Each structure stands twice: as structure tokens, then as C-alpha cells.
Amino acid sequence: MKAVFVEKYGGPDDLVVKEIDRIETIGANDVRVEIKARGIAFSDTLVAAGQYQVKSEPPFILGNEAAGYVTEIGSSVTEYQVGDAVLTSAGCIEEAVIDVNSLTLIPEGVDLELAAGFRSNYQTALYGMQRARLKAGETLLIHGAAGGVGLAAVDIGKLMGATVIATAGTDEKLDIVKQMGADHVINYTNGFREEVKEITNGLGADIIYDPVGGDVFDESMRCIAPFGRILIVGFTGGRPGLAKTNHLLVKDAEVIGYTIGGLANHAPEWSNSNHDILMGWLASGRIKPYISHRVPLSRTSDALKHIINREVIGKAIIVND
Numbered sequence: 001m002k003a004v005f006v007e008k009y010g011g012p013d014d015l016v017v018k019e020i021d022r023i024e025t026i027g028a029n030d031v032r033v034e035i036k037a038r039g040i041a042f043s044d045t046l047v048a049a050g051q052y053q054v055k056s057e058p059p060f061i062l063g064n065e066a067a068g069y070v071t072e073i074g075s076s077v078t079e080y081q082v083g084d085a086v087l088t089s090a091g092c093i094e095e096a097v098i099d100v101n102s103l104t105l106i107p108e109g110v111d112l113e114l115a116a117g118f119r120s121n122y123q124t125a126l127y128g129m130q131r132a133r134l135k136a137g138e139t140l141l142i143h144g145a146a147g148g149v150g151l152a153a154v155d156i157g158k159l160m161g162a163t164v165i166a167t168a169g170t171d172e173k174l175d176i177v178k179q180m181g182a183d184h185v186i187n188y189t190n191g192f193r194e195e196v197k198e199i200t201n202g203l204g205a206d207i208i209y210d211p212v213g214g215d216v217f218d219e220s221m222r223c224i225a226p227f228g229r230i231l232i233v234g235f236t237g238g239r240p241g242l243a244k245t246n247h248l249l250v251k252d253a254e255v256i257g258y259t260i261g262g263l264a265n266h267a268p269e270w271s272n273s274n275h276d277i278l279m280g281w282l283a284s285g286r287i288k289p290y291i292s293h294r295v296p297l298s299r300t301s302d303a304l305k306h307i308i309n310r311e312v313i314g315k316a317i318i319v320n321d
Helices: 042-049 112-131 148-159 171-179 193-199 214-220 245-251 260-266 268-284 297-308
Strands: 002-006 015-019 030-040 066-073 085-088 095-099 139-142 163-168 184-187 205-210 224-232 254-257 291-296 315-319
Touching: 002 297, 015 297, 030 085, 030 112, 030 297, 042 297, 066 095, 066 112, 085 112, 112 148, 112 205, 112 260, 112 268, 112 291, 112 315, 139 148, 148 163, 148 171, 148 205, 163 171, 171 184, 184 193, 205 214, 214 224, 224 245, 260 268, 291 297, 297 315
Parallel strands: 139 163, 139 205, 163 184, 205 224, 224 254, 291 315
Antiparallel strands: 002 015, 030 066, 030 095, 030 315, 066 085
């Protein structure tokens, strides 16, 4: 069976697709899953390059989001049956043997590609809104709104009753963001501060969701409302922002850093509750993940290139060849 390996840190062209032996015998608490779809994200480009904050030592299989069907269960497994659709952290591989406690049942009727691609982005967005104490009626400014975590934040923000201002770098991306429910969209090529101020009658945004960092963070500090909160989601712009404490002081503002990995490690009950909430929203159609690229497993490197080149809107999904 095929698997996509990071055998040495590097770029997309350093990925290795190769055949590996199938595990013939599974343990009593194991489940065999035939993988049908895998989510891939900007963080995977950092993992492959050895630049992510938590490093895995090569060789390892790329990815940690996948969905598929149960094809075999161990003798002690009672929670699942052959044919069940499940989420797993198996990544870019055709088949995986997983401990039963590492699986999540996908509700009947949920598309496997949507399930494979929604979890990390939507958990990031929901947890961020919780940390920022978002209230209905507040103004939420979302940067990089066409990216995976950004578009999820648009979806979650509207669901929670915010007025959403979304920024992106092209009109094509802004069209999709508008379709996802954003109330106002801004092409940030020439900046965004003045438009945000105009939209908010000079007050600025109550919450700023920033996966970009760098210059975007610096400009955000100049259009945050009194008592506002800036969420530090990532640094796709290449450098972390530098928070000036005098600006925070005079604005009565907060900067909040967070990760879903930290939530899972330090507050697993909260993490599990969020997962259950999101799965329910996905099953009922209350959230609607957007997929712009579907790439065959053997061409996983192309998916990473699309992400690096900022061509992906929402999510890229790795499908079987």
C-alpha cells in the first residue's frame, strides 16, 4: 500500500511516495481503516520542513487528519463495526491500523472529504472564539480569511452572531469569503486599517483573528477597539508580530496566544466537548467547510505547493489515486 513519507526535512519535492507492507494481524483493541480522504494544511508544510513548533524526527508519514471506513475490528472492540465511517490521525496512507481510542465515529450522511478536512481548522476557530469571549453583535476582523483556519473562523463567527470583516489578497478569494457569510470584505493589498475604521464608525474591531502575523499584526494594533482582543493564530506572513505594550495599555486591549494542541494536552475535556459540538454542527449542516483542491495521494507534493503558493481556499484534500 502507498504512503507519503518525510524522509528528510525539506520542501514538497522532498516527499517520498512509496509502497510499504500491510499489517496483516491487528491487536485486540485495534481497528483497521481504509482511508478515503486526508486533510492537508499549512502546518504540514512546516512539519515537512522541520519548522513546526513540535518536531517529528524523520522518517514519518505526512499528515494527521484522515477519514475512511472500518474494514476489520480487534477481538475486544465493541464501539465500532465493519463499515463504520471514522476520523483518524493516520495521515497520507492508504490503510491504517489504529487503536480504538484514537478513532471518532462520523455521523451517518456526513461526506468523508468534509469530515477529513474540517477538524483542525474548525477546532482552531471555535477555541479562538471561546478564548476571545466572542459575543453576538461584536465585530470580528479575520485576516487570511480565505485560508483554512480563516475561512473556518468566518463560518464560526457568523454562526455565533458576529459582524464579520474579512481580509484576503485577491478578489477571487474575497468572492468565496463573501459566499461563506462575511458581512464586509477587504483586499488588504493596500492595507486595511482605514476601511476597518470606516466600517466600525471609527471604533475598530472588537476581536481580531490573526493567522498572518508580521505587518498584518502591526496594522491590526491600529484598528482594534477599546477592550479589544487579538488572537494569535499563526505566522503565515513569515515573522511573528511585535506587540507594543503601550498600545495595549491605552486601548485596554489583550493579545491572546493559543493552540488546539495545548487545549488537548491541558484541558482534554474542553477539547473533547468542542469536538463533539463541531461534529454535531457538521452533521446538521450548520457549518460548511470549503474545499478548493482535491489531489491524488501520489501527488501530495502538489497539494503542499498549492498551499505554499497561496492557491488553496479553505482546504486541500488528498484523495486516493
